[in-house]
Amino acid sequence: MNNNGKVYLVGAGPGDPDLITVRGRNLIRQAEVIIYDYLAHPTLLKLARPEAELIYVGKKAGQHSLPQDQINQLLIDKSRQASIVVRLKGGDPFVFGRGGEEALELVRADIKFEVVPGITAGVAVPAYAGIPVTHRDYASDFALITGHEDASRTGTSQIDWPALGSWKGTLAFYMGVKNLSMICTRLRKNGMADDTPAALITWGTTPRQRTVTGTVTTLPDLAVKHGFAPPAMIVIGKVVTLRGQLSWFEQRPLLGKRIVVTRARAQASDLVEQLNRLGAEVLEFPTIRIVEPENLQPMHRAVAELNRYQWVIFTSVNGVDSFFKIMHQNHYDARRFGPVKVCAIGPATAERLRSYGIIADLIPPRFVAESIIEALTELDDLSGQHILLPRAELARPELSQNLQTAGARVVEITAYHTVADEGPREEVLQALRENSIDWITFTSSSTVSNFLEQIDLKSLTEKNMGIASIGPITSATIKKAGLKVDVEAKEYTIPHLVNAICEKELEKKH
Numbered sequence: 001m002n003n004n005g006k007v008y009l010v011g012a013g014p015g016d017p018d019l020i021t022v023r024g025r026n027l028i029r030q031a032e033v034i035i036y037d038y039l040a041h042p043t044l045l046k047l048a049r050p051e052a053e054l055i056y057v058g059k060k061a062g063q064h065s066l067p068q069d070q071i072n073q074l075l076i077d078k079s080r081q082a083s084i085v086v087r088l089k090g091g092d093p094f095v096f097g098r099g100g101e102e103a104l105e106l107v108r109a110d111i112k113f114e115v116v117p118g119i120t121a122g123v124a125v126p127a128y129a130g131i132p133v134t135h136r137d138y139a140s141d142f143a144l145i146t147g148h149e150d151a152s153r154t155g156t157s158q159i160d161w162p163a164l165g166s167w168k169g170t171l172a173f174y175m176g177v178k179n180l181s182m183i184c185t186r187l188r189k190n191g192m193a194d195d196t197p198a199a200l201i202t203w204g205t206t207p208r209q210r211t212v213t214g215t216v217t218t219l220p221d222l223a224v225k226h227g228f229a230p231p232a233m234i235v236i237g238k239v240v241t242l243r244g245q246l247s248w249f250e251q252r253p254l255l256g257k258r259i260v261v262t263r264a265r266a267q268a269s270d271l272v273e274q275l276n277r278l279g280a281e282v283l284e285f286p287t288i289r290i291v292e293p294e295n296l297q298p299m300h301r302a303v304a305e306l307n308r309y310q311w312v313i314f315t316s317v318n319g320v321d322s323f324f325k326i327m328h329q330n331h332y333d334a335r336r337f338g339p340v341k342v343c344a345i346g347p348a349t350a351e352r353l354r355s356y357g358i359i360a361d362l363i364p365p366r367f368v369a370e371s372i373i374e375a376l377t378e379l380d381d382l383s384g385q386h387i388l389l390p391r392a393e394l395a396r397p398e399l400s401q402n403l404q405t406a407g408a409r410v411v412e413i414t415a416y417h418t419v420a421d422e423g424p425r426e427e428v429l430q431a432l433r434e435n436s437i438d439w440i441t442f443t444s445s446s447t448v449s450n451f452l453e454q455i456d457l458k459s460l461t462e463k464n465m466g467i468a469s470i471g472p473i474t475s476a477t478i479k480k481a482g483l484k485v486d487v488e489a490k491e492y493t494i495p496h497l498v499n500a501i502c503e504k505e506l507e508k509k510h
Contacts, residue, residue, distance in 0.1 A: 004110070006084060007112070009093040009099045012024065012037070014124040014204055020118065025047060027116065032053065033078045034052055037089050038059055039231060040088045072102055095120040095122070096175070122172035125201050129201045142172070170237035172235050175231065180220050188217070193216075196238075202232040255280075257281065257439065258437050258439075261282055261283070263444075287421055287447045287450035288446050288450050292416055296326065303327055311342070314349050319392070320349060320352045334356060343360065364376075382403065387408045390413050395412075420453065439467070439468055440468070448481065449477065468488075472488070487500040
């Protein structure tokens with residue numbers, strides 16, 4: 001009886017981590033062992049279980065971390081130790097991914113396997129460059145060809161160059177930058193017209209994507225002129241002429257910009273997602289972690305005595321989450337608030353309250369103490385009012401002081417506090433050394449303070465990068481540290497922070 005585990009040959013897609021299949025994503029989450037390639041996006045590996053074994057066997061041009069026969073044996077060995085082994089391969093396993101060779105070795109070793117197809121670069125990369133590989137008026141056939149054929153194995157080329165030279169549709173060559181000149185020359189010698197449109201696309205579907213277009217005659221020189229290097233896709237055919245009208249991905253306002261996000265890991269997803277959607281390459285450098293206070297008794301007491309307050313003011317999403325966690329532990333839900341009015345500082349906080357079933361009675365127009373007091377006093381006479389303020393341990397005192405000045409009886413409780421995050425950050429440190437960062441974003445004073453505790457201030461002042469702040473309080477902390485604030489959000493929200501960066505980049509272009 002075969003008691004071995006199972007190997008899943010999973011296509012990671014062409015580069016953009018969102019282009020992996022649902023099946024592939026689920027298997028990464030379940031895997032005990034993941035054996036991955038150079039072109040498998042690091043974001044996909046973050047889906048893995050904490051205890052999963054991650055093994056890199058990547059191959060760059062001329063650099064193999066592990067020969068193919070050793071990779072084959074590794075798959076066999078690991079399948080005898082684990083029940084789910086994922087072989088994560090760029091693109092599709094069976095399209096120039098040597099997945100067929102690996103599958104045959106598994107069959108010979110009596111190892112069960114499954115193939116999970118991926119979106120292949122030959123289709124996806126041209127699409128991201130605005131080049132449809134087929135079109136009724138331009139191309140009714142489409143060929144995928146390896147660009148670095150190993151002719152030494154057979155002694156002769158297996159590529160039918162005469163057929164390709166007379167091809168009327170679209171040709172897509174994988175991994176052909178090194179042989180670009182030879183490919184174009186062979187096509188022309190075999191009958192292809194010198195003015196046949198051609199494109200070279202590097203790092204397709206990622207924020208690093210660049211495209212150059214020309215003809216089979218001019219493309220090799222253009223590739224050298226613009227410094228194109230692997231990984232890259234060569235596309236040849238009349239469809240290339242459609243790029244001028246259909247280019248969409250490279251029009252994104254932040255394409256190729258490297259932006260550091262210093263927000264807490266648990267909160268960073270919305271900012272990361274918005275920046276990614278606009279074409280940025282995001283480097284996460286979480287400086288803080290949100291943790292619950294050591295003493296939770298004040299929170300439990302506040303929940304139990306909630307009906308004694310006229311107002312509860314939530315100043316952040318973290319405060320909302322922490323408060324409702326205690327509510328749920330005490331078997332309460334939104335009904336516990338009864339007639340108590342709720343103030344939410346900012347639309348994100350209001351939206352989080354809504355997710356728990358509470359619609360805020362007040363969202364002040366500006367998220368500073370003076371505006372909050374002004375908005376509250378327009379709604380209510382605060383004299384003698386009992387106000388509950390669940391917030392961060394080291395929150396600024398101005399709000400509580402101003403409420404008391406207005407006659408309110410304020411009870412402040414620590415709903416959460418922040419600690420320095422010690423997660424991996426080598427990628428950001430290396431980018432700083434290379435001066436390849438375009439923006440650093442700060443969403444609170446604590447992100448500024450904790451970032452500067454880990455980064456040499458002098459190294460920041462000497463670099464050519466922008467600093468983006470979510471609001472005046474954060475900006476004040478940045479300036480106090482001796483740094484310049486290049487942009488500040490008009491409203492103190494993530495969307496407005498992103499908009500401020502986009503507007504600045506647009507201003508640079510003009």
